[in-house]
Amino acid sequence: MLLILFHIELNARFTAECQFRERFQENSYNTYASAVHRGQRSGRQWYVALNKRGKAKRGCSPRARPQHVSTHFLPLEELLSELIGTKQCLNNEKKSHTAASMNM
Known part of the structure; x- marks a missing residue:
């Protein structure tokens, strides 16, 4: 299970923060948005996103949107x-x- 704060970590217990919305994109990739967290100012959903080194991006990053490649997972x-x-x-x-x- 994944828990998103400002990094991705494993959590042995299932909590509300472990829930994600899975969306199937037109390009055969999936995106995952937090079911709990949203941006404080914008109200946008937080997406799981990785940078080119494989490290987690902040969910509220402007580049952590469903259209951006960093949020696409096979x-x-x-x-x-x-x-x-x-x-x-x-x-x-x-x-x-x-x-x-x-x-x-």
């Missing part, structure tokens, strides 16, 4: 299928290469 199923598909393609290439070398 669903686990799609990520796994992509990884498995890539692995199968590599295995097939190795098999065809091995078969071709044996025929020589």
